[in-house]
Amino acid sequence: MMSLRTVARTTVMLMCFLITTGCDRKADQKGQTPAAETEQVKTSAEYKAEADKEITEQNMDSELDSIEKEIDADAAATTP
Numbered sequence: 001m002m003s004l005r006t007v008a009r010t011t012v013m014l015m016c017f018l019i020t021t022g023c024d025r026k027a028d029q030k031g032q033t034p035a036a037e038t039e040q041v042k043t044s045a046e047y048k049a050e051a052d053k054e055i056t057e058q059n060m061d062s063e064l065d066s067i068e069k070e071i072d073a074d075a076a077a078t079t080p
Contacts, residue, residue: 042050055063
């Protein structure tokens with residue numbers, strides 16, 4: 001039968017080992033996970049350029065209606 005001292009010593013050594021090895025996650029040099037690197041975020045200039053291409057004088061009323069419907073749907077979905 002193991003003594004209490006042997007069990008305590010083994011437990012402490014095991015915990016020290018687990019702490020020093022840490023997680024198996026791989027992070028880049030900035031401390032971000034690889035999934036964060038692949039996320040593309042548009043700048044306001046990119047959104048404006050896209051809007052300038054898609055929205056013309058001929059379709060601006062329908063685009064506005066579409067945006068208003070989307071906002072109303074989002075508001076209805078978030079209202080309890």
